[in-house]
Amino acid sequence: MEIVIAVAVVGVIGLLCAVMLSVASKFMAVEVDERIPLVRECLPGANCGACGFAGCDGYAAALVEDPELAVSLCVPGGATAAENIGKVLGREAGDVAKQVAEVRCSGTCEATSVKMDYKGLESCAAAKLLFGGTGKCVYGCIGLGDCAQVCPVGAIHINGGLARVDTTACIGCGLCAKTCPNNVIAIRPADAHMVVDCNSHQKGAGTRKSCSAGCIGCRLCEKNCHTGAITVTDNLASIDYSKCDGCGKCIEVCKAGCLVALNITKATIV
C-alpha cells in the first residue's frame, strides 16, 4: 500500500510540474527568428570578433535584425561564408578578399639590437611602457609575443626576436593588429605582390642608426614605381595594394632591403 502512495505522490508532483511547464512555454513563448541559427551555421565559429560583434552569435543576430549590415564582415569565413549568408538572407554577397596579418618589421637580432637588458614581465605592452620598448627602434616589433598570445589559430610565432605570421594558418581576424602596442602589424590582402616590412617613421639617419634593415625614406621606390602604388610619407614607404601590379622594380632599387617580394610576376629580382 505504501508504495502506491509513494508512486502517486511523485507522479502527481511530476504531472503538476509538467503541466505548469507546458502551459508556461505555450503562453510565454518568445518568437525567435528562425534565420538566426541558419546564418550562424554559415559562420566558422572562431568567435574572433573581426566583424566587430561579440562572437559569431552576435554577428548572426545583428545580420538578421539589420538589413543594411554587410554580409561580408566575417574575415575567417571569407567569400564562402558571405555567399552562404547571402543565400540565407537573400542578399548580394559582394567581393571578399582573403586577408592576412603582416608584421611590418625586419628588425631581426642581426639587423638591430636591444638597448636594455629587460628582465620584466614577458609582454610587449609592459616593455613598451619602459622607454618605448626594449629595442633600439621604438617603432619595431618588440618580440615578446603579445600577438602570438591573442592569435586564435596559433599562426604567429616569435622567430629571431621578431613576430612572424604563418600566412596559411592566418585567418585575418586582426586581433594581433589591435593588440600590438607599436601597431607594427597590419592586415593586408593575402595575394599582395610585395610588402614594406618596416614601420619606422624616423628620419633616414635615425633609422639607420637603430636598424640596418629599416626604411630610410629615400623615395627611390616611389620614383621608380610606374603605377604610383608606392608613396613615401613621414619617412616610410607605403603601398596601395589596389594599384600595385607586381612588377618588382621597387624591390630592385631598394637599398635598405625593407621591401619584401611575395609573388612578383614580371621582373627578375637580383
Place this chain on the structure above:
Amino acid sequence: MKELIAIVMAAVLVNNYVLAQFLGICPFLGVSKKLDQAAGMSVAVIFVMLLATAVTYPIQFFVLNPNGLGYLQTIVFILVIAALVQLVEIVLKKYIPALHASLGVYLPLITTNCAVLGVCISNVDNYLTATGGFGGGFVQAMFNSLGSGLGFLLAMVLFSGVRSRVDKCKCPECFKGMPITLISAAIVSVSFMGFAGIVENLLG
C-alpha cells in the same frame, strides 16, 4: 534576530558550501575565470537557492512527512527544483529579457547543482522539527539559504580574483591550467578553516 544573524554568518563563513562542505565545485572551478561571470553565476545561485527552499520546505512539511515518505526527498526535490528553474527561465525570457540575458546562461547550469540540492536537504534536516510547526523553521531555513548563497558569492568572487592573479604568474609547465587551479582552491579552502568557532564566540 540574533539567531538569524548567526545562521547567516555561519552559512557564509563557517559552513561555506563551496570551501568547507565541497558542494558546487563544478561551477566554482568552471565559471570562476572572470569576475563578472562569477558574480552573475553567484547571483543566479542565490536566487535559485531561496526559491528552491521556499518550495521544497513546504513540500517536505505538508506532503512527504505526513505520509511517511521522507525517504523520497532527494528525487522529489530534484524534480521540483529542475521544473521550477525551467519555469523561472521561461518567465524571465518573456518579461525581463535584460535579466535573462545576464542570468540566462547560468540558470540551466544550476538546475540540479549539488549546492542547491544540498541547501534544501540540510534545511529540512536542521530546521524542520515535528513539534515546531511550519513558521519558525521556515524562516530559519530561508535565512540559511540566503547565507549559503552569499557564501557561494563570496567564494566565487574571492577565487576569481585568486585565479586571475595565478593565471598571470609563471608556473611550471606541468602545473599549468587545472592543476594549479585545484591547488589554489585547496589553499583558499584551508584559509576558511580559520573561521571555525567564530560565530559561537561572536554571537553566542
